[in-house]
Amino acid sequence: MTPSTAQGGQMSVEDFEQLERHAPETVTLEFIKGKLEVKPMPDGDHGAIFMWLLRQCIQHRPDLDLHPDQGLAVEAYRAGRARPDGVLAPVAHFAGQGEWSHPDGVLMTVEITSHDSDTDRRDRSEKRAGYAEAGIPVYLLVDRKTNTLVVHSEPKDGTYLQAPSFSYGEDVELPGPVGFTLHTDKLKDYSS
Template identity: 55%
Template sequence: MSLVAEERSAVVLSQEDFEELARHAIRTNEALRMEFIGGKMRVKAVPDGDHGRIIEWLSRLCIQADSGWWLYPDQGLRVESYRNGNARPDGALARSGTFVGQGEWASTDGVLMVAEVTSRDRDTNQCDRVEKPRAYAESEIPVFLLIDRETCEVKVHSQPDGVRYEQVVTVPFGKTVALPEPVGIELDTEPLKDWAS
């Protein structure tokens, strides 16, 4: 491939361009879930049944802990240092009503925790394990919960310093792990063994 052809294949998007493209894509195909992190556009895999069951399980636990909370599935968030990224976490834990009036891409203000459940796609390692922890830490979201079905582990990221999470606790499925404040609940991960496929 020539240098000219390589330059033509690179697409540079602004955040505004991405948001317009994402709006159009969703209008034409509701199954598309797009994100813009680290200057790269990604299309998230459509969740499978086990993925959905994990989010259901986590939602119930969060609501049992505090009836004023809601785990918003796929809520678009503006992330990264200058809010120049767009993420759709599998769940964003916040008080009920936090995102009212904010539109498709909301501020991370008031978000207590974001949760991601890995999918079986080629971008999982780079996106869920590298880029999103950085983006969420830069946004100072207090807790990032990664449920990794490939490694059968749960990773709890906490204490964001504006660049990275200073604390990362990893446990295998079946162990109990603490989701630190402001979430403050114990998570028994035993049920995840049934949904790791």
């Protein structure tokens, strides 16, 4: 296996990137576990949750930016391409980088689940593994199906060793290197 072809992949990373460059602006593509995936357009509650989290991040860590849909090269050998709903990194961290940045220096990725089963599966399993393989310290999953936040941390050997779950309304401590507490009462307004 070469770094440009994912294990059991349908296409090379280079072929994916070429396809993605020519996709219409209304289509967001990802390359996860060797499969071409289409990321659905977010609904209003999804957007409201992202903005809530953005405000929390700015308030607690003004030295960091929460980037929406930043392209990351993830998985083993950086053979995957993901667009997390949010990527927390130092201010101007991605300046001068290309469309698919290496995850070095990223402190946290965020996914907010959608209501379709494919996206739900990717957020809970495939992307989680890719972020862990890339060594991203914290992966925050906002699970709209169960009205919980799952804080994945301590990546090791392609998995996260810690994954406590918190209900909407609880205070959620994000471990280092993020290092602040989310006050989640507002998320109750966006529950299904």
